[in-house]
Each structure stands twice: as structure tokens, then as C-alpha cells.
Amino acid sequence: MPARQLVLASASPARLRLLRDAGFDPKVVVSGVDERDADPAEPGPLVELLATRKASAVAEQLTGSDAVVVGCDSMLSLDAEVLGKPSTPALARQRWQAMRGREGVLLTGHCVIDVATGRWAAGVAQTVVRFGTPTDDEIDAYVATGEPLGVAGAFTLDGFAAPFVDGIDGDHGNVIGLSLPMMRRLLSELDIEITSLWR
Amino acid sequence: MPARQLVLASASPARLRLLRDAGFDPKVVVSGVDERDADPAEPGPLVELLATRKASAVAEQLTGSDAVVVGCDSMLSLDAEVLGKPSTPALARQRWQAMRGREGVLLTGHCVIDVATGRWAAGVAQTVVRFGTPTDDEIDAYVATGEPLGVAGAFTLDGFAAPFVDGIDGDHGNVIGLSLPMMRRLLSELDIEITSLWR
Numbered sequence: 001m002p003a004r005q006l007v008l009a010s011a012s013p014a015r016l017r018l019l020r021d022a023g024f025d026p027k028v029v030v031s032g033v034d035e036r037d038a039d040p041a042e043p044g045p046l047v048e049l050l051a052t053r054k055a056s057a058v059a060e061q062l063t064g065s066d067a068v069v070v071g072c073d074s075m076l077s078l079d080a081e082v083l084g085k086p087s088t089p090a091l092a093r094q095r096w097q098a099m100r101g102r103e104g105v106l107l108t109g110h111c112v113i114d115v116a117t118g119r120w121a122a123g124v125a126q127t128v129v130r131f132g133t134p135t136d137d138e139i140d141a142y143v144a145t146g147e148p149l150g151v152a153g154a155f156t157l158d159g160f161a162a163p164f165v166d167g168i169d170g171d172h173g174n175v176i177g178l179s180l181p182m183m184r185r186l187l188s189e190l191d192i193e194i195t196s197l198w199r
Numbered sequence: 200m201p202a203r204q205l206v207l208a209s210a211s212p213a214r215l216r217l218l219r220d221a222g223f224d225p226k227v228v229v230s231g232v233d234e235r236d237a238d239p240a241e242p243g244p245l246v247e248l249l250a251t252r253k254a255s256a257v258a259e260q261l262t263g264s265d266a267v268v269v270g271c272d273s274m275l276s277l278d279a280e281v282l283g284k285p286s287t288p289a290l291a292r293q294r295w296q297a298m299r300g301r302e303g304v305l306l307t308g309h310c311v312i313d314v315a316t317g318r319w320a321a322g323v324a325q326t327v328v329r330f331g332t333p334t335d336d337e338i339d340a341y342v343a344t345g346e347p348l349g350v351a352g353a354f355t356l357d358g359f360a361a362p363f364v365d366g367i368d369g370d371h372g373n374v375i376g377l378s379l380p381m382m383r384r385l386l387s388e389l390d391i392e393i394t395s396l397w398r
Contacts, residue, residue, distance in 0.1 A: 022361045023344065127366070132380055141394040145222065162221045162372055163379040163393050167326070172371035173361055180362040181331055194362050195340040 006197045009058035009071035014151075014158060015177040022180055025199035031057040031071065043082045044124050047073040047109030052122050055111040059120075066116040068192060072178050076129070076153025078104040083153050092148040096139045099131045099154075100164075106153060106175045112186040121186040125179040127170030129153075134164040152177075205396045208257035208270035213350070213357060214376040221379055224398035230256040230270065242281045243323050246272040246308030251321050254310040258319075265315040267391060271377050275328070275352025277303040282352050291347040295338045298330045298353075299363075305352060305374045311385040320385040324378040326369030328352075333363040351376075 008016060008026040019026050031054040055071030062069065076083045078099060086092040106129050111122040134142065142161060148154035155161040157168070157175050171179045184194040207215060207225040218225050230253040254270030261268065275282040277298060285291040305328050310321040333341065341360060347353040354360040356367070356374050370378045383393040 018361075021357055023359045132383070137392070138394055141397070145397075157371060158220055160222045160397070162217075163383040165370075166380045167369045168371060169368045170366045171364070172356060172367060181365045184331070184362040193337070195337050198340070198344075198359070 003197055003199070004192075005065070005067045007058060007062065007067045007069045009054045009069055010177075012072075012177050014156060015072060017158075018173050018176050018178050018180070023198040026070075027067075029058045029061065029069075031055075033057055043075050043077045043107050044109075044126075046082075047075055047107050048111070048122050048124050049109070051109035052111040052120075055113050055120070059113040059115050062115050068187070068197065069113040069115060070178070070183060071111045071113075072108055074106060074108040074152040074177050076104050076106050078102065078153075085152055086149060086154045089143050089149065092143045092154045093139055095154040096134065096142065096148070096164075097136075100139075101133045102131055104129045104131065104153065106170075108174045108177060108179060108182075110179065110182050110186060112183065112190065114190045114192065117190075119190050121189040123182055123186060125171060125174040125182045127168050127172070127174045127179075129155075129168050129175060130166045131155075132164045132166040138164065202396060202398070203391075204264070204266045206257060206261065206266045206268045208253040208268055209376075211271075211376050213355060214271060216357075217372050217375050217377050217379070222397040225269075226266075228257045228260065228268075230254075232256055242274050242276045242306050243308075243325075245281075246274055246306050247310070247321050247323050248308070250308035251310040251319075254312050254319070258312040258314050261314050267386070267396065268312045268314060269377070269382060270310045270312075271307055273305060273307040273351040273376050275303050275305050277301065277352075284351055285348060285353045288342050288348065291342045291353045292338055294353040295333065295341065295347070295363075296335075299338075300332045301330055303328045303330065303352065305369075307373045307376060307378060307381075309378065309381050309385060311382065311389065313389045313391065316389075318389050320388040322381055322385060324370060324373040324381040326367050326371070326373045326378075328354075328367050328374060329365045330354075331363045331365040337363065
């Protein structure tokens with residue numbers, strides 16, 4: 001039996017790379033769901049809702065196939081504030097000056113849909129992130145790389161910010177944007193073995 | 200001032216990739232230090248000793264340069280047993296059957312040497328690893344990828360094993376083989392800013 005096609009309902013290059021590194025060969029189909037079109041007050045339900053909207057929008061386009069669609073949405077929660085991507089270098093700098101030496105929680109909502117049966121499963125994974133204490137010079141150098149502007153919470157673990165995050169508690173892929181242990185559990189609720197999707 | 204050359208005293212492709220992803224462009228110089236030539240009873244001192252031996256052997260070859268050398272050595276400690284790379288598929292399978300559902304500690308020794316001044320700093324970073332519960336079929340599929348044979352503890356976070364590790368407590372790069380927050384602290388003991396080594 002040929003492997004079923006895994007479809008990533010996200011334009012995030014970090015999620016795509018994470019899946020490829022873990023042995024998958026996903027097809028990317030971007031959903032067009034607007035991430036800002038929701039109430040940011042409750043990050044858990046919000047990221048699950050957005051992940052589900054993204055996966056559903058893509059699954060609809062693939063009706064009739066036997067694709068397996070995964071959608072995700074990530075946010076950083078810091079002192080009851082919910083932080084997406086910073087819009088400007090000044091805001092990225094300000095965020096880091098506020099985050100250093102503190103802890104945040106990275107929440108990623110996941111939704112997996114089996115297009116052939118219409119069955120789906122969704123959940124939120126949380127990872128505690130312990131920020132280090134970069135100096136003002138280090139923050140300036142980091143912001144100058146441009147990296148923080150494109151990522152939820154103004155940092156990512158798989159790039160220039162790695163030396164400035166002392167540690168995490170939870171799954172590291174969840175911080176990058178997709179938790180593979182959670183994807184495995186959601187697939188298993190749909191009676192799909194994750195290893196059957198390896199390339 | 201041109202950036203000083205960072206030299207990685209390790210043949211590990213995972214460490215090289217981790218450094219490249221984080222903005223460094225290290226030169227690889229392999230030390231030839233034999234990892235088995237030491238008492239495995241005390242993993243903390245052992246990995247620091249091996250990391251220091253690797254970095255020193257390479258620094259000697261670079262005398263007269265202004266290179267910055269980093270050496271590392273990793274082991275998994277599980278119930279007072281110290282585990283390096285499994286030598287056969289059967290051993291890799293056996294390890295996973297013993298590890299699933301349990302916790303281990305991944306220890307990586309680090310040594311950084313400023314060749315120009317001869318100053319050095321060393322330390323060990325520890326990350327708790329919470330193994331998931333892959334089925335026997337999943338373990339067989341994982342062993343068949345060949346990945347576990349080449350890595351300390353028979354798993355790595357940046358490959359096929361990712362869905363089978365529920366989470367970690369500590370730095371994820373340390374589990375892959377090099378802790379960037381620790382490298383930052385060791386460099387700072389030598390008055391070198393980590394961002395000055397970015398490409």
C-alpha cells in the first residue's frame with residue numbers, strides 16, 4: 001500500500017522543515033485563514049480554533065482524496081498577554097527587553113483531518129520557555145538578523161535565538177510550531193500510525 | 200574587525216547543523232580522541248573530560264591562529280546506566296523497549312578554547328528527556344531507519360524519533376549534541392560575545 005499523502009495546511013517554513021527532518025514529505029497547501037480574525041483573550045481555545053479552521057479549509061479543497069491534513073497555529077503567552085509576530089524591529093526589541101530572564105508558555109493548536117473518512121482530532125500542546133538574559137547589544141544584534149519579525153513571540157528555537165533561551169519544559173517541536181508527539185496522538189485517535197506516513 | 204573562526208572539534212553532522220542553523224559558519228576539525236577510552240561510571244565528569252580532550256587536541260593543531268574551538272561529548276544516563284551509541288539494530292530495539300515511558304538525562308560536556316590566549320572554559324549541561332510509548336511496530340520501524348545506531352542513547356530529537364519523545368526539561372540543543380546557551384556562557388567567561396561569531 002503506498003503511503004498516504006500528508007498535507008501541511010501552513011505556509012511556515014519551520015513547520016515544513018520539522019516534518020521533513022522527522023522523515024515526512026508533506027505537500028504544502030496554504031489555507032488563507034486570517035489569523036487575526038479571532039479574540040486573543042483565550043490563547044488555548046484560540047490556537048485550536050485557528051488550527052482547525054486552517055486544516056478544514058484545506059481538507060475541503062482535497063475532497064475525494066485520501067490525504068491526511070495537519071493544521072497548526074502558535075502563540076506565546078507571557079504574563080497573561082498573548083503575543084503573535086512582532087510587526088516592527090522596535091517592537092521585537094521591546095518584547096525581548098520584557099521577556100529576558102522570564103518564562104512564557106508557547107501554545108500550539110493542532111488539527112488533523114483524515115479526508116477520506118472526514119474524521120478529525122484536535123488538541124493544544126503547551127511548552128514552557130525559559131528565556132535567558134541577552135544583553136542590549138545581543139538583542140540589537142538579534143533583531144538585526146530579521147528573524148524575530150516572522151515568528152510568534154519574536155523568537156524561534158531553531159535559529160539565531162537559540163543561545164538566548166536557557167531551556168524549555170515540554171516538546172521542543174511545539175515551540176518551533178508543530179508537536180510531533182501530539183500529531184502522533186491525534187493520528188492514533190484516527191487509527192493512523194504515524195510511521196505509515198514516513199516517506 | 201572580521202569575525203574570528205569558530206572551529207567545531209566534532210564529526211557530528213547534528214552539531215554542525217545546529218551551529219549553522221543558529222547563524223554560525225564553523226570549520227570542522229575532527230580530534231581523533233577515542234570516546235571509549237574512559238571510565239563510564241561517572242557521566243558528568245566523563246563527558247566534560249572527553250569534550251576537553253577533543254577541543255584541546257584540535258586547539259593544538261591551530262596554534263598561532265585566533266580560532267575559537269568548541270568540543271562536545273554526549274551521553275544518555277538512564278537509571279544509573281550510561282548509554283552511548285548502540286552498536287547493533289538488536290541493541291537499539293532493546294534500548295527503546297527499556298526506555299519507553301521513562302525518563303533519562305542527556306548530558307553533554309562542552310569545552311571552549313580561545314586559541315590566541317590559551318584561555319578555556321568547560322561545563323556540562325543536563326536535559327531531562329521524557330520518552331513516549333512507541334509500540335513494538337513503531338520501534339521496529341524506527342530501528343529500520345538506521346538513525347538510532349549513530350546517536351548517543353539510540354535517539355535524536357531532530358530526526359525520526361521526534362514523535363516518540365513526549366518532552367524535555369532543559370535545552371533541546373543539548374540533547375542534539377551542543378547547548379547554545381551553555382556555549383554562550385562559556386564564551387562569555389572568555390570575554391567573547393557569541394554574536395561576534397555569527398557569519
